[in-house]
Amino acid sequence: MSQIRKKNSSDGETKPRTSFINIFFKSSKRRPSKDESRKKSNGIEVADFQPSDDTQKTENILDTAEPPTSEMELGSRMEKNEQFLQKLGRKAVSKCLDLNNCRLTTEDVAEVVALLPLLPDLEKLDISWNDLVGGTLQSVTQRMHLISQLKVLRLGSCRLTTDDVQALGVALDAIPELEELNLSWNSKVGGNLPLILQKVQEGSKIQTLELVDCDLTPEDGAFMGQLLPIMQNLEVLDLSINRNIGSSLHSIAQGLKSTSNLKVLKLHSCGLSQKSVRILDAAFSYLCELRKLDLSCNKELGGGFEDSSAPLAVLGHLEVLNLHQCSLTADDVVSLTQVIPLLSSLQELDLSANKKMGGSSENLLSRLRFLPALKSLLLNNCALQSETFTALAEASAHLALEVFDLSWNKCVGGNLKLLLESLKCSESLQVLRLSSCSLVTEDVALLASLIQTGHLAKLQKLILSYNDSICDAGWAIFCQNVWFLKELTELDISLRPSTARDCGQWFGHLLCAVTKLPKITDIGMKRWILPAAQQEELEHFHQDHRRGIHFELGEFQE
Secondary structure, three states: OOOOOOOOOOOOOOOOHHHHHHHHHHHHOOOOOHHHHHHHHHOOOHHHOOOOHHHHHHHHOOOOOOOOOOHHHHHHHHHHHHHHHHHOOOOOEOOEEEOOOOOOOHHHHHHHHHHHHHOOOOOEEEOOOOHHHOOOHHHHHOOHHHHOOOOEEEOOOOOOOHHHHHHHHHHHHHOOOOOEEEOOOOHHHOOOHHHHOOOOOOOOOOOEEEOOOOOOOHHHHHHHHHHHHHOOOOOEEEOOOOOOOHHHHHHHHHHHOOOOOOOEEEOOOOOOOHHHHHHHHHHHOOOOOOOEEEOOOOHHHOOOHHHOOOOOOOOOOOOEEEOOOOOOOHHHHHHHHHHHHHOOOOOEEEOOOOHHHOOOOHHHHHHHHHOOOOOEEEOOOOOOOHHHHHHHHHHHOOOOOOEEEOOOOHHHOOOHHHHHHHHOOOOOOOEEEOOOOOOOHHHHHHHHHHHHOOOOOOOOEEEOOOOOOOOHHHHHHHHHHHHHOOOOOEEEOOOOOOOOEEOOOHHHHHHHHHOOOOOOOEEEOOOEEOOHHHHHHHHHHHHHOOOOOEEEOOOOOO
16 A cells, blocks of 8 residues: 655744643643653563664664653753644644654654653554654653553554564553554564554453554464454454455454444455355354444455355444455345345445446345435446446435446446436435446536536536547537536546547636636546647636646646
């Protein structure tokens, strides 16, 4: 997985120095030497682990890591720490220190450590997406006893070392109030999970545990199965993108039977197989509170639902079901047809990228009308056929969808009128994705007519990209009417990567429409070529309308 890193700016007004000092000066007086006694009782000792060279370097610059001894020293240190936070573009909050994606250096980590004695009431510490934290975390964990009220600890994508994760395992004993722990995207967690969570005790307050893409081993999975019965308060468990834990799913499922408070279970891309459906189904009857289930991107799962008489049927409170890219078979669809309509609380359903269900899902899609709470329906790249699309169009008339994705289903082209008839009654649709649907000129003309009559008034995102068969006349009709969508923020009419075309006269209509769309920010027009005259039109538009509207034209410009 990738993360787009954005540099935080410290421009703008800053808080008065006194307000920052007062916030922390009051909180620092609340707690006497109780922290020292907690340190002793938990046995947190620096000598437990041999520091690496980077950690030793960090230790050498921690000249302000101990609690201040005088008000003058406190004030001086507050001033330095305020400057530190301003440099990172962050504000001081007494119970929250959020340094997520701040490009922290080794020296910055040392300053974070220096802050800890001033934050005895800190409840949230987030230093995720800072690569250079790796190798220096021990300097933080050695002082966890100073923030014993911590409830949220996020260390995602910090390139933690083996020494870091082992030290963290010892330090967790010093923060008994912890409710959320995120160690995602740290590969060294894999193989070391028992060392990290060894201090978790019966009655643990942890409610959220996220271990996404941590390179967990089958042994880690088995350990997790043993740990889950201890975590009675667990509500969110995310083990996604750990492809080796599928073989230990039986142990995990056994543990899940003891987590009756679990509300979210994510096993996206975990190497699950056909047998996994039956193994999980045995645990589902114990998860009465489960609201969100993600089994997506487990390509070997296909065929597993047909072996279970009523998979998922016991999840009466389920609100989100994600079976995206699970290689569902025709028999799977038959089995799910009996169950999904019974999930009356379902709000989001994702069946995308299951191409084998295209010709066998007519009954399933027609029964979606029995899901009154359904708000999001994702069916992109499902190889839908005319009969299944007709059944879907008829069922959608009974739904109050907010998100509807039919992209990459070629059968929509030339048949969009079936869906538009149903959408006439829609007053809630906010996102409509019809990318690469082989739409023709008549389709966009009918869509324009529907828009003109005031329907789809709440639409915020409209994706019509990769529909190269629409002629200039069709785009002209569409652009002349798109201004009726006053809530629209994003429009995409890009061409396929293999295509390049000159913009027609409709581009002028589009610019005119944009001036009447108060919320529009992004217009995708990749591979449309603007001749010199139209480039000049666009320049004049930007000069006259300084609203920061981004036209993404991409390559092939003259």
